[in-house]
Amino acid sequence: MRKLLEDYMNWGFQLERALNYEVVDAQVLDASTLSGIAFVGMGGSGIVGDILSKYFEREIDIPVATIKSYVLPRYVNSDWLVIAVSYSGNTLETLSAFYEATRRRAKVGVVASGGQLALLAERRGLPRVIVEKDYLPRAALPSLLAGTLGLLNKLIELDISLEKGVEVLRDFSALNEAENLAKYLYGGIPVFVVSESFYPVGLRAKNEINENAKIASKVEVIPEWGHNDIVGWEGNPRNWLRVVAIKGDQDPAIDFAIDYLRELGHDVRTLEIGRYGYFETVLYGSWLVGLASVFLAGLRGVDPEVTKSIEKYKEFVRSYLMVTQDYVL
Numbered sequence: 001m002r003k004l005l006e007d008y009m010n011w012g013f014q015l016e017r018a019l020n021y022e023v024v025d026a027q028v029l030d031a032s033t034l035s036g037i038a039f040v041g042m043g044g045s046g047i048v049g050d051i052l053s054k055y056f057e058r059e060i061d062i063p064v065a066t067i068k069s070y071v072l073p074r075y076v077n078s079d080w081l082v083i084a085v086s087y088s089g090n091t092l093e094t095l096s097a098f099y100e101a102t103r104r105r106a107k108v109g110v111v112a113s114g115g116q117l118a119l120l121a122e123r124r125g126l127p128r129v130i131v132e133k134d135y136l137p138r139a140a141l142p143s144l145l146a147g148t149l150g151l152l153n154k155l156i157e158l159d160i161s162l163e164k165g166v167e168v169l170r171d172f173s174a175l176n177e178a179e180n181l182a183k184y185l186y187g188g189i190p191v192f193v194v195s196e197s198f199y200p201v202g203l204r205a206k207n208e209i210n211e212n213a214k215i216a217s218k219v220e221v222i223p224e225w226g227h228n229d230i231v232g233w234e235g236n237p238r239n240w241l242r243v244v245a246i247k248g249d250q251d252p253a254i255d256f257a258i259d260y261l262r263e264l265g266h267d268v269r270t271l272e273i274g275r276y277g278y279f280e281t282v283l284y285g286s287w288l289v290g291l292a293s294v295f296l297a298g299l300r301g302v303d304p305e306v307t308k309s310i311e312k313y314k315e316f317v318r319s320y321l322m323v324t325q326d327y328v329l
């Protein structure tokens with residue numbers, strides 16, 4: 001528990017170091033004409049794809065996909081840039097999609113702390129960023145995000161900086177807010193409501209609560225929320241649901257949702273995560289919910305670091321992929 005909490009508390013320092021990660025072999029790849037960009041990765045690494053896709057869908061003219069599967073969609077071909085992100089470098093879904101991308105001769109880059117993925121990238125001379133080790137994947141978000149952006153900056157000639165994020169991640173008033181959030185969530189099922197533009201933070205919140213605090217949780221996204229989930233709240237308010245509205249920008253629809261849920265008798269907490277820009281807001285929001293999930297684990301008396309069920313699932317995937325794929329992982 002203590003190490004994970006310290007790792008989260010030190011996110012500002014982690015990000016500061018990550019801004020200087022070396023991008024290796026970027027020059028081997030010609031990404032001047034691309035039909036699309038795909039991020040492949042799972043869980044705490046896959047969230048990087050969610051964060052970047054949401055950003056790029058408003059900034060660039062080609063499709064950007066997040067793939068959380070061992071299956072690479074058919075539309076990904078040799079004109080696509082595929083970035084495989086896996087903190088351990090050993091996640092089989094990510095390795096499987098990576099192999100398939102190289103088989104299709106897509107332009108492939110890698111972000112990992114080591115493992116098979118880093119080894120394969122080195123052997124094949126692929127563009128890569130090797131991030132620092134010794135974190136749990138979910139605690140390495142600043143490294144993975146900065147590493148992936150650093151790689152993209154080089155490959156497709158962008159100039160995106162996360163520098164202001166360092167300052168945001170040193171605003172330790174977040175600790176108090178996270179502790180209060182954990183107290184509010186304790187004993188209930190967290191339901192995060194978020195606008196579509198900050199969906200990655202809502203998803204991150206759900207995942208952090210699942211993995212660190214070991215409880216079920218869900219995330220609802222506006223505007224889709226208003227077309228189905230909204231009806232589900234018409235029944236009697238349940239006192240075991242804990243609603244948290246995550247506000248990253250001014251979206252009147254989220255205020256509508258807050259008012260609607262309050263009218264139904266729900267005690268809706270609001271997290272104001274908006275900071276300088278998209279990335280600072282996402283980093284701050286992810287930090288806040290990460291800290292809250294560790295505090296909640298403390299209140300529940302569970303170890304936030306151990307994720308036995310994920311290991312069990314990974315064992316299953318290994319046996320499954322061994323018999324269905326024609327290459328040895």
Ligand code: PA5
Binds near residue numbers: 086
């Ligand atoms: O946060 C976690 O520990 C998990 O969600 C992992 O990120 C997930 O299992 C994938 O592993 P990796 O990030 O090493 O590819």
